[in-house]
Amino acid sequence: MSVPVNLGRAVAKSDEIYPLQASRFYPKEQWYVGAYKSELVEGQTLARTIFGERVIFFRGEGGKATAVSNLCVHRFMPLDEGKIVDGRLVCPYHGYAYGEDGRCVHVPTGGAPSPHARLRHYPVREDGPFVWIWTGSVEGAGEVDIPDLTDIGLSDASDGWTTAVAERLHMQARAPLLVDNLFDLSHIAFIHVDSLPGAGGLAMIPPMFDRKSDRFRVGRYVPNFVAKPDTVIGDTMPMIVGQPVYAALLTDFYSPAVINSSGPWANELVDGDQPGESIAKLNFVHLITPETENSTHYFNVVTRDYHPDDESLSARLIAQTDRVRREDVGWLEQIEKIADRMSAKGEISSKADEGSLKVRRHLRSIIEAELAVSAAE
Ligand code: FES
Ligand SMILES: [Fe+2]
Structure with a gap:
């Protein structure tokens, strides 16, 4: 027998998707990371659900990344097991072959393919270590660019950066919970107390909120910060150990798909007490791609502008970020279990939540603008 749970005044409204109040669960007219570039191997398919849609990635003629819907138009066979032959995707059931624009170009039993025989084609771009996919309307793709991540070392135009690619985690929880998590770093002193030794105190410093256009920033600024050797910062930024520096622990919202946490x-x-020339920059870049309303692909890379050849450092940073993110995922999956019964109106926030609440409002306004456009069409 199930035990009734008292949810107090947290009662979800039918038009509400916790913690956002809109009928779309996350912004859709956006570029998201669909895959790491390294995951897309020539001659192989990569199946992934994104925004509830089954998508299949492959490299077409000349190795160009492409993405199409993952159900054959003939008898709806999933194309996960499809073969790539001469840059075409061939259905495993009766052999319909599709070009990189999703159009059926060959029917083995003869006759010209119907002009209606085409898979949905998703705009795709490759930049930095990522394959980006546009999840919105076809027309919208030309109006919005992929987020510019040059200043954190993640575009083909970036110079002087070293990138370490972490594991893609699958999170059985909705994307906005991850946004909340990344914008309230005070949880470091609790959830990550063992995995980030010495970082909890920094994360408890009162944050300052800053907004420049669509770029939101929550920052903790520490003049006279002295890293100790036996702390996580001392280990990963050895050049600042023992000397006072100006440290900035920043969380930057680049788009619904990208949030960067400086490290620091x-x-x-x-x-x-003022910042001078940069000594070193370390970034933990979080790439959030909704899989469904209740699950998320969580990509992550670590970029730094120092010690480019230190492979041991890269390995330590990846081990650190994977451990920390697994802790976050585990806790957020706990919230997901009850989230459908909750309302943001039932939450009681504190002063430190200012940044995350502003980011939520921003997400809500993006969603509302998207819905207004689709209603007008
Ligand atoms: S279902 Fe794909 S060719 Fe028949
Ligand atoms: Fe965390």
Whole structure:
């Protein structure tokens, strides 16, 4: 027999998807990371559900990344087991062959393919270590660019950065919970107390909120920060151990698909408490791609502008980020289990939540604008 749970005043409204109040669960007219570039191997298919749609990625003629819907138009066979032959996707059931634009180009039993025989084609771009996919309307793809991540070392135009690619985690929880998580780093002192030794104190410093256009930033600024050797920052930024620096622990919202956590950025200290020249920048970049309303692909890379050849450092950073993210995923999956019964109106926030609440409002406004456009069409 199930035990009734008292949810107090947290009662979900039918038009509400916790914690957002809109009938679309996350912004859709966006570019998201569909895969790491390294996952897309020539001659192989990669099946992935994105925004509830079954998508299949493959490399077409000349190795170009492409993405199409993953159900053959003939008898709806999933194309996961399809073969790539001469850059075409061939259905495993009766052999219909599709080109990289999703159009059926060959029917083995003869006759010209119907002009209606085509898979949905998703706009795709490759930049940095990612294959980006546009999940919105076809027309919208030309109006919005992929997020510009040049300043954190993640575009083909970035120079002087080293990137370490972490595991793609599958999170059985809705994407906005991850946004909440990343914008309230005070949880480091609790969830990650063992895996990030020495970082909890920094994360408890009152954050400052800053907005430039669509770029939201929550920052914790520490003049006279001295890293100790036996802490996670001391281990991963050895050049600042024992000397006072100006440290900035930043969370930056680039788009609904990308949130960066600096780990931290260290600057020279000038005039006693001001930032001078940059000494080193470390970034944990979180790539959020909704799989369904209740599940998320969680990609992650670590970029740094120092010690490019230190492979041991890269390995330690990846081990760190994977351990920390697994902890986050485990806890967020706990919230997901009850989220459908909750309402954001039932939450009681504190001063430190200002940034995350502003980001939520921003997400809500993006969703509302998307819905207004589709209603007008
Ligand atoms: S179901 Fe794909 S060719 Fe028949
Ligand atoms: Fe975390």
